[in-house]
Amino acid sequence: MLVLTRKAEESITIGNNxxxxxxxxxxxxxxxxxxxxxxxxxxRTEVFESIIMENIRASETPMDLENLSESLxxxxxx
Amino acid sequence: MNKIITTRFxxxxxxxxxxxxxxxxxxxxxxxxxxxxxxxxxxxxxxxxQSIDAPDLAFVMTNPFLTKSDYLKDIxxxxxxxxxxxxxxEVIIFSLVTIxxxxxxxxxxxxxxxxxIESKSRNAKQVILANSGYSHRHPITFG
Numbered sequence: 001m002l003v004l005t006r007k008a009e010e011s012i013t014i015g016n017n018x019x020x021x022x023x024x025x026x027x028x029x030x031x032x033x034x035x036x037x038x039x040x041x042x043x044r045t046e047v048f049e050s051i052i053m054e055n056i057r058a059s060e061t062p063m064d065l066e067n068l069s070e071s072l073x074x075x076x077x078x
Numbered sequence: 079m080n081k082i083i084t085t086r087f088x089x090x091x092x093x094x095x096x097x098x099x100x101x102x103x104x105x106x107x108x109x110x111x112x113x114x115x116x117x118x119x120x121x122x123x124x125x126x127x128q129s130i131d132a133p134d135l136a137f138v139m140t141n142p143f144l145t146k147s148d149y150l151k152d153i154x155x156x157x158x159x160x161x162x163x164x165x166x167x168e169v170i171i172f173s174l175v176t177i178x179x180x181x182x183x184x185x186x187x188x189x190x191x192x193x194x195i196e197s198k199s200r201n202a203k204q205v206i207l208a209n210s211g212y213s214h215r216h217p218i219t220f221g
Contacts, residue, residue, distance in 0.1 A: 005208065006091065026111070030199055038156070039159075040157055041205070047190075047206060047208045048105070048206065049188065050190075050214055051108070051188070051191040052105045053206070053216055054174070054176060054188050054191065054214045054215065055104055055174065055204075056187075057178075058174040058176040058188065059107075059136075059137055060179070061136075061138050061175070061176070061177045062179050062180075068173065073216050
């Protein structure tokens with residue numbers, strides 16, 4: 001991992017068009033500003049990882065869907 | 079037409095013109111890029127997303143609007159942009175279903191990370207809607 005030291009109001013540039021700025025440092029909180037093209041998703045890592053974990057859980061689905069199917073038919077759509 | 083032997087469905091003929099392609103793979107499965115969609119059975123709200131690259135990898139998908147009829151109605155323009163491609167082609171949206179083993183009644187749908195498939199190109203991606211308030215474990219409600 002590349003490690004860089006930055007002060008508040010300084011930034012780094014990733015590739016040609018992604019800029020991460022340190023906006024504010026307060027205690028152990030750092031506010032970051034991220035400028036990236038619209039098609040580049042930017043997410044908190046824990047959110048990204050929660051989707052990965054959920055995909056892994058979803059891939060462990062048992063064979064039998066019959067019960068679930070039947071139950072969903074009575075779903076009132078809420 | 080190629081054949082694969084899957085764990086769940088036995089031998090399947092793969093119609094390449096109907097397969098879908100995740101350019102970046104599914105999240106957590108970056109090298110699994112090619113899938114086919116199989117019907118669960120007539121009238122079922124579920125479909126299978128079967129990997130062509132890994133015979134033992136399959137997901138259950140459903141139409142998220144069946145569980146949440148106002149799904150995606152209030153998302154931000156930024157997040158809405160992730161659901162489209164540059165040509166604004168028609169897309170189909172699915173959600174993966176998680177069914178804990180032996181606990182069917184605890185099944186959930188991932189509304190935070192929908193699967194978006196472009197109808198024409200059959201390119202697909204998984205999008206994270208982190209600011210929408212949708213859960214990655216939204217309960218499938220029972221009447």
